[in-house]
Amino acid sequence: MYDFDLVIPTSVDEASTAMKADGAQALGGGQTLLPTMKQRLAAPETLVKLSGLSELVGVNAASGTLSIGGATTHGQVADEASAYPALAALAGNIGDPAVRNRGTIGGSIANNDPAACYPAGVLGSGATVVTNTREISADDYFVDLFETALEEGEIVTGVNFPIPDAANYQKFDQPASRFALVGVFVAKFGDTVRVAVTGASNGGVFRWSEAEAALNANFSADALEGLAVDAGDLISDLHGSAEYRAHLVGVLTRRAVQACS
């Protein structure tokens, strides 16, 4: 690890100011960033510590929306997001207890790992990402592998999830990392269904629109009969071929729909 300065702000304003400095980077739970720094693969000059900043921590449900502070840990979401059980379950199945006790939702979606779980939950729910400067809809937020709509220095201060009528997340573990080899999040809002897929694509999390259309017409596993994602854009690696991932997307989507009903 290279030397760096650590800033511990007491408010989001202070954090925003600190983030303007050259070479400044947000530090959430450090579960991704610190191992990278220890391997000398990242060399931020200044870390701005967001975890523990009370403005950024909390889980609140009101009038059909679940709001989660940007520095809220996965563990806290798992414990407190009972208004949105599918999301609580997703958070409760990230990593291991040590990771869940440190890792944060802001860190997860800022990083936008193609195999991470939260991106599927955020996109699948049609949530709104709130930052220190604006609000970004999930559909505009996830841009590409490890790439988001966040600008330099922008901080995820929270995520607002509309609470669906029914939802389910199916995660198939990559055997080593236990991130999602493929993960599928299905959420049903009245007659509208959203299906978000993580772990599978070279472009990061995506919505499976054919499945959404079929499920809008008929919300049952049978409606997915014959549908398949195109393996052409999917990841092939030592844990599974693109064809295998395409197959898993179908299996997990069916299972998620079944679990919703």
Add this chain to the structure above:
Amino acid sequence: MPDGGIGAPTKRREDTRFLTGRGKYTDDFTPQNTSYCAFARSQVANGKINSVDMSAAAEMPGVLATFTGEDFVEVGGNPAGWAIVSRDGEPMKEPKRPVLAHGKVRHVGDAYAAVVAETLEQALDAVEAIEADIEELDAVIDMASAVAGSGSLVHDEIETNTCFDWGWIEDNRAATDEAIKAAPHVTTLELVNNRLVPNALEPRASIGEYDPGTGDYKLTTTSQNPHLSRLLIAAFVLGIPENKLTVLAPDVGGGFGSKIYHYSEEALVLAAAKKLGRPVKWTATRTESFLADAHGRDHVTKIELATEKDGTFIAFRTETMANVGAYLSNFATVTPTFLHGTLMAGNYTVPNVYVNVKAVFTNTAPVDAYRGAGRPEATYSLERVIDKCARELGMDPVEIRRKNFIKKDQYPYASAAGLEYDSGDYDALMDGLEKTADLAGFEARRAESAKNGKLRGLGINAYIEACGIAPSNLVGILGARVGLYDAATVRVNPTGNISVMVGAHSHGQGHETAFPQIVADMLGVDALSVDIVHGDTSKIPFGMGTYGSRSLAVCGSAVFRATEKIIVKATAIAAHMLEDKPENIEFNDGVFSIKGTNKNVGFGDVALKAYIPHDYPIEELEPGLEETAFYDPANFTYPSGAYASEVEVDPETGKVTICSMVALDDFGVVVNPMIVTGQVQGGLAQGIGQALLENSVYDKNGQLLSGSLMDYAMPRADDLPNLVVDHSHATRCTHNPIGSKGCGEAGAIGSPPTIVNAVVDALVRGGHDVDHIDMPVSPSRVWAAMNK
């Protein structure tokens, strides 16, 4: 027998310090004035070193010394411990393995330079400042093309990538070929024994020290085998006299084979300590462990089994390519040969066995012994091809094995692969397995799984291994460059408590608990009054270390023999104290008495007399009570077992869940059944890891794709079923004084074929035309096999 003697399931005394964070591992030692070492490691698999310019690095803050391959051209290389002769009579190829790469780098992670600095961060900064011009060459990765010799060479000077081409037993080759040609049925199976990264919890670490006042060197290191490191450093690498070099292996956090060997980093910290007159410390990162520890397995094999129509075995013929990586690690050549080929008759009365092994250099990390070392490879090939054969012949897998088992009245049994098995009872193990694993109830459980949409399969197999390594005169004939005895000193202190200096090193095996049980049993003293000393070449007579499930059978036997000598001398002292002749004295439960009388003296009084010899027959007896024994075994020991596992396969995803794992082993006499159960459980976890999860994968350029725990899947608690372990079906080892055979590797040897047999069984019962899936049987591979 006193409490805590042989057979007592005593809790492990060492766990008090391990579980309370009081273990002291190499990295926990920081002698005064310690400096820190970091290595520059190759990013390419094969490269020509045009230049390594250390001048900028040397100028970096805190840098004390820099080294390149150039600095070690004059000293020796790290040698191979076993010479193999090829079928054509040629000796194996032995390219030099230098302390730091010189001329060429040969695998990703090959160290070509080192920096020592005041702090670790400074050393790392300086490594980044090294200006190395390394020209990338085509890498040799795939063994078949390496052998074909069309592409690059790993070592230009030997003009081939084949280290040796070995036949066992060469004289049986023709007969085996004939038998297979004439046989009514031949089953052929091609398989891969997947390459594994040992991943001990504690990464390797070494501290070199040099005392300019005395000229003494000290190496504190993560070793399973401190005397071997001392010997190799002294005799081959640096030429430091053994009397000037102490090697310490304090608590070691797992080895599994990877810490048997001497590694270059050990030589480097010693050379640097000498140069600087300061302690020099190096601790591997996990990344360095992945890139530069010796890996395990990596065989590509074709095996044929010829049988009569009724399933009677006629011949096994095996052709294997074994990867040795870029350099020969110390036991890389014996592992795929004598630890593998000699086991290729398994538990069976097969008359013809022939094994051909080609060892292949590739631009990958060195490959060497890893828990089981050759025997898992043998067992996997045999027990997979037998299962396939049974299916082809329409026979039950238990029945075909029983039909060919060596029967218990046939011992000693000379196997067709050249070993003499001293004892065993494979039918008894199989009887036990049928009961314990409730094989009869499988159909009902399968039907239950089917209701839940799961395909259930049952896998069974038998195994035999050779442990207690090894009779020196035999291995000498076979090419070993070392003896494989072990040694112990039993020192009875004046107040009657006992220190036992043992050559075996304990790094998870529980020697600190088990070895005292032997002494306590023999002397009739409390086991807690006996302590062992291990891992320090300055205190221990000698030792050949811990591997090959040898510690109890070989070093334990040395402890036994030394304790016998103690009893002889103590009897003579007691006779003097009781004013009678030694032959009239008997020793029971810690008390010496004149036969047929109640005149007696306790062991403690005898010990005191030995050290306070005021009234002592000084012409006949030396004072003191301390004895040393070297024990060289007469034969290998032959643990065996019968294993069963049931699995469920999710037909939609290919995911395998292990429902049950039952391991019945014959370890001979068990000194501490609780420790033995733990050893088997650990072995099973590693076997399950190999079967389902672990795989070390290089791409065609020699980059390690599974180079971190993010991509290399280690088994975790929830990957394991409840493990049923039973070692009650024991037959005594006939040639060592304890009667023990060894248990450290069994679980990792017996379990991989059990699981793959079960997965194939599940798929076949589920209507899929599958006869083999290579390990790890990951979800994607199982799905691909179901959908080919």
